[in-house]
Amino acid sequence: MSSEAVDPEISFPTSLGMSTSSTISLLGEDLATDLMGQVGLTELVYRMVTLRTPTPGQIRMLDACLLALADHGFTPTAIAARLTYLSAPDSVQGAMAAGLLGGGSRFLGVTEDCGQFLHATIEGLQEVATTAQEWDEVAREVVATARAERRIIPGLGHPVHKELDPRTPALVRIAHETDSYGPHLALFEAIGRVHPEFLGRTLVLNGAGVVGAALADLGLPMKLLRGFALFARAGGLLGQLAEEMRMPVARDAYMFVETHARFVDPNTLAQGGGDGD
Template identity: 65%
Template sequence: MLGQDLAHDLMGKVGFGELAFWLVAGRRPTPSETRVFEAVLVALADHGFTPTAIAARLTYLSAPESVQGALAAGLLGGGSRFLGVTEDAGRFLAGTLASSTWTDDMPDADWDTIALAAVKDARAERRLVPGLGHPVHKQEDPRTPVLYTIASEEGLYGPHLRLFAAIGRVHPQVLGRTLPLNGAGVCGAALADLGLPIDMLRGFALLARAAGILGHLAEERRDPIGMDIYHAIDRNTAYIPDEA
């Protein structure tokens, strides 16, 4: 694997997160890159009873002999509303950087100028800025400052993270309200700063969520709630036929 002897060069010597990075990037990450990358995986592993977790639990209820089917059902639900923010934010930031003139040593004021133009353009085109806002954390997503701190400590606070931080500072001027920087969006910025392919970022979110879904399925075996979910919907939903 990767030109290495799997049994002698990798097993017991390479962590799973490090291996995942290596497989996609085609190069072994540095210890600093591994720390940031694995922090992202932990941040994205589980968000509670999201539709993806519920789908996995109900599939397991229907087919308890098929753990693979339940796990797959949960992963298949990863899209623009759940799990997609990581890639969407990375893509938005990368696109903005590609059309802007920037340097690593720019002051915050210059980053704010680029961010303000990007937010204004998105508003004019009636597009949301990916990674702004959170359904639960209205003031601050607790993952956000932790990820920024880790990236800074490891010398990996790059242009995508800088631009996203600038968006956090300037968006109230355009939107008229202050929204938190979503941790999943910060994950996208951090992964992009690691040089990972933008169109693979959702795959990393799914990799992380696979662990979370597996945990849900293990919990479903120990303390099942799938039947309760089914009954709650079946017994409390009234069918109203369409009028002819």
């Protein structure tokens, strides 16, 4: 805290961190004596976001969700982080940021998209279903409407896991074990059961989509679901950068593209005649 005089008419309210010359408080508790060594990072983030203390089951469920999204190998986000580190090894923060900036509609974004899609559907129900059969009926309406409107249902299908996304049954099992299974997961599972009736083929329930459903069932803000995906991936990117230091591959990736670059005459790509000149 600054030693300068404080104008009592000006205030910036916060329920999070505060500091004095000898103390740090967070959520109204002493960081050093009340939180450090007593509270895990997963619980702390849940509390900071919701201002609620999670149950042990909710902590376990959220931790499982974060683990499910932490690292998937040489994804574009990991490659971006490694290439940025190659270019600026003095800027770990830049490499981390580069990887996180790649979390969008195709990678990581499905967590937010699926959670919000399911939440909007549930919010529109006059009565929340209570049995699997009732959820199947809701799911049939959801899939039929999406088909009629030519919309994609977020979280259906995976580019690699064509037969099974191994995260899906694990997350559903943990949700049941922790009493965290709620309407969002119930609806998403129902969509997984009924969609072949409309599509004529079976698509897997994407694990990242299941995470979105699980986060929604944990009562986390819909607008921050992608933030949790990025929080998880930050840990994975740190591991990717550590491996890049041990076993670098970024330079080989860069040189492979560089040596296989092929010039294309821009005149062959021109479309239309401009203004006719």
